[in-house]
Each structure stands twice: as C-alpha cells, then as structure tokens.
Amino acid sequence: MHSKQFALTPRPLEMPFLIILLLIAPTSSAKESKFQNLNISLTQKVDNEGFHRELKWLLERGPTTFDCKLAIQLNVGPEMYLNPDQIADLNRLRHLSVLIDGEVDIETPAHLSTRHIAYIYVPPFEERVSLNIPFHLRYQRAQISGGYGKVIVNKPSVLALCPQSCARSEVKAPCDISNRILCKWNNVSYQALFDEVELLVPVGDLDDYPLVSIVTLLLGCAGCIYTLSVLSTTPL
Numbered sequence: 001m002h003s004k005q006f007a008l009t010p011r012p013l014e015m016p017f018l019i020i021l022l023l024i025a026p027t028s029s030a031k032e033s034k035f036q037n038l039n040i041s042l043t044q045k046v047d048n049e050g051f052h053r054e055l056k057w058l059l060e061r062g063p064t065t066f067d068c069k070l071a072i073q074l075n076v077g078p079e080m081y082l083n084p085d086q087i088a089d090l091n092r093l094r095h096l097s098v099l100i101d102g103e104v105d106i107e108t109p110a111h112l113s114t115r116h117i118a119y120i121y122v123p124p125f126e127e128r129v130s131l132n133i134p135f136h137l138r139y140q141r142a143q144i145s146g147g148y149g150k151v152i153v154n155k156p157s158v159l160a161l162c163p164q165s166c167a168r169s170e171v172k173a174p175c176d177i178s179n180r181i182l183c184k185w186n187n188v189s190y191q192a193l194f195d196e197v198e199l200l201v202p203v204g205d206l207d208d209y210p211l212v213s214i215v216t217l218l219l220g221c222a223g224c225i226y227t228l229s230v231l232s233t234t235p236l
C-alpha cells in the first residue's frame with residue numbers, strides 16, 4: 001500500500017510541469033478570464049457650492065492595447081439636472097461630447113421633476129483624461145422645519161465599445177451624440193476611487209410661509225398704490 005503512494009509523488013523532472021499546471025488552473029476556471037480587463041479607474045469630485053456645481057472626473061486606464069471607445073453613463077435623479085442649453089454650448093465648443101436622454105425642465109422643483117440620463121462620450125486618450133460636467137441642483141419642497149435636503153449623486157457606469165467583449169453585462173445605449181443608432185455597450189467594472197457623494201441643499205422653512213405671504217402682499221399693495229398715485233398725478 002505504502003509503496004504505491006510513494007510511487008505517485010512526482011519525480012524532480014515532473015515538478016516544473018505541476019507548478020505550471022497549478023498556476024494556470026485557477027485562472028482558467030474563473031469566469032472573469034473570458035473578458036479582457038481594461039483596468040479602468042475613476043476619480044470623482046464635486047466642485048463649487050450652492051445650486052450650481054461641477055462634476056470633475058478623472059478617468060484612467062491601464063496600459064492596454066485594446067482599442068475601445070468609452071462613455072460614462074450618469075443617471076441624473078430628480079433633485080438635480082444638466083442644463084441642455086449649457087451642454088449644447090459645451091458640445092458646440094468641443095469641450096465635451098454629452099447626450100442628454102430624457103426631457104429636462106430646468107424650472108421645476110425636485111418633487112415635480114423626472115430623472116434623465118446623460119451619456120458623456122470620452123474623447124480618445126492615452127492614459128488619463130479629465131472631464132468636467134456642470135450640473136445644477138433643484139429647489140426642494142419646503143419642509144416644516146426647513147434645514148437641508150439631501151441629494152445623492154448616482155455612481156456613474158463606465159461603458160465600452162471594444163472589438164472584443166470586456167464585461168459580463170451589456171447595455172443598449174446610443175452609439176454617439178447624434179442619438180440615431182443604439183449600440184451594445186459593455187458595462188465595464190471599474191475601480192471607483194471615491195465615496196458616494198451626498199450634497200446638501202437649503203430647504204425653505206414652512207414656518208416662514210405666513211410671514212413671507214403677508215410681506216409679499218403688503219409690498220404688492222404698496223406698489224399698486226404708488227403706481228396709481230403716479231398715474232393720477234401725471235397730466236394727460
């Protein structure tokens with residue numbers, strides 16, 4: 001019995017082959033290896049204060065030879081918006097290449113607004129590229145106690161169009177800014193070098209409401225009286 005087991009132990013010559021087998025086995029069984037790894041990382045910062053902000057992204061990629069087109073998809077919740085006119089200007093000046101999918105009403109407060117999706121098409125780049133996207137916060141409905149409302153900036157998705165599949169999930173999204181054709185993009189996993197961003201918006205105080213109404217009414221009356229008095233004293 002024992003002698004048989006000894007016979008199974010590898011001879012010195014077989015050792016290198018065994019080691020190579022062991023090195024190959026775990027990776028070939030992992031599902032990930034079917035997809036090329038683009039080694040993408042994204043840093044995100046939110047600049048400026050108040051209602052007018054800017055998203056600052058730094059997109060980096062590893063030294064891959066793969067020729068992929070990249071886009072960032074951002075789900076813009078009802079508490080914020082991208083201004084279509086401002087985006088159109090940035091597109092025209094070739095500072096950015098952004099497509100807004102969905103209707104954007106820049107006047108409505110958060111609770112009367114809908115979400116939209118922004119596709120930010122990344123220009124060709126070597127190792128890293130920075131993208132600055134201006135966005136705006138919406139007024140939120142007044143609360144009893146006033147204070148601050150919270151706005152979560154959704155985590156963006158990085159999409160890639162590559163000659164070869166590079167992610168497990170596919171997303172149908174416009175191929176480019178013209179929004180004429182849909183492409184099957186790969187939803188690429190990336191290293192997020194940032195925490196979830198939560199912004200605060202000052203919210204109106206409902207306790208102030210009666211006072212504000214009375215003052216507004218009085219000012220309106222005063223204006224009327226003044227206008228009437230000017231009109232009645234002006235010789236026709």
Ligand SMILES: *[C@@H]1O[C@H](CO)[C@@H](O)[C@H](O)[C@H]1NC(C)=O
Nearest residue numbers: 073157158169170171187188
């Ligand atoms: C892409 O994948 C991430 C992580 O799996 C997911 O959270 C995100 O919603 C996906 N994006 C799209 C556009 O499907």
